[in-house]
Amino acid sequence: DADVTQTPRNRITKTGKRIMLECSQTKGHDRMYWYRQDPGLGLRLIYYSFDVKDINKGEISDGYSVSRQAQAKFSLSLESAIPNQTALYFCATSDPDRGREGSYNEQFFGPGTRLTVL
Amino acid sequence: GQSLEQPSEVTAVEGAIVQINCTYQTSGFYGLSWYQQHDGGAPTFLSYNGLDGLEETGRFSSFLSRSDSYGYLLLQELQMKDSASYFCAVRDDNYGQNFVFGPGTRLSVLP
Numbered sequence: 001d002a003d004v005t006q007t008p009r010n011r012i013t014k015t016g017k018r019i020m021l022e023c024s025q026t027k028g029h030d031r032m033y034w035y036r037q038d039p040g041l042g043l044r045l046i047y048y049s050f051d052v053k054d055i056n057k058g059e060i061s062d063g064y065s066v067s068r069q070a071q072a073k074f075s076l077s078l079e080s081a082i083p084n085q086t087a088l089y090f091c092a093t094s095d096p097d098r099g100r101e102g103s104y105n106e107q108f109f110g111p112g113t114r115l116t117v118l
Numbered sequence: 119g120q121s122l123e124q125p126s127e128v129t130a131v132e133g134a135i136v137q138i139n140c141t142y143q144t145s146g147f148y149g150l151s152w153y154q155q156h157d158g159g160a161p162t163f164l165s166y167n168g169l170d171g172l173e174e175t176g177r178f179s180s181f182l183s184r185s186d187s188y189g190y191l192l193l194q195e196l197q198m199k200d201s202a203s204y205f206c207a208v209r210d211d212n213y214g215q216n217f218v219f220g221p222g223t224r225l226s227v228l229p
Contacts, residue, residue, distance in 0.1 A: 033217075035219075040126070040221055040222075041221060042122075042205055042219040042220055042221045042222050043161070043205065043207075043219040044219070045216055045217065045218075048216060058216060059216075059218075090160060090161070106151070106163045106166065107153075107161075107163065107217065108163070109160035109161050109162070110160060111159075111160050112160055
């Protein structure tokens with residue numbers, strides 16, 4: 001099945017370390033997203049990419065950077081991790097189909113990466 | 119800016135009907151979506167409303183009133199497996215076509 005995968009699934013690191021979270025998809029979607037989830041705050045957008053050459057900041061991009069290596073790969077980096085970046089991180093994809101109502105609003109999420117910064 | 123409000127928790131019994139409300143404030147509203155997330159899992163798409171009215175998909179229905187900036191998710195014939203968190207999300211064309219998610223409603227279904 002076409003899927004969205006994330007590695008690692010769990011990571012514990014120390015303050016100041018550089019961390020990279022990776023996302024791969026076999027759905028053939030152009031649009032990819034990185035979200036952060038904290039309890040009681042829902043999902044917040046960190047970065048998004050509508051194609052390989054188009055990368056944009058989301059609501060909470062400070063302290064994060066991304067790389068879109070290919071249509072199928074979108075990586076999130078924390079250059080110098082800090083404890084308040086402890087959260088659950090999700091990658092998502094979407095592929096708006098102009099022939100299908102609602103497809104613009106359907107996102108497909110990876111299984112998530114639980115990151116703990118000590 | 120954008121903001122969405124949902125009740126934090128809802129509890130119901132098996133077989134019952136429950137409604138989860140969502141109110142939103144956004145400048146370039148495009149549509150309202152609903153996602154389900156089980157504990158430890160990823161959000162999964164449930165439904166979308168682009169126009170006013172009710173959309174039905176099996177036991178789940180979703181409603182939108184754009185004039186009231188309000189929508190709801192209706193779950194019928196509740197089952198234990200429906201225990202999960204439910205998020206509403208709007209896409210805002212004035213926000214780079216990004217999705218803004220509500221804080222989520224935790225639904226507990228009791229036997």
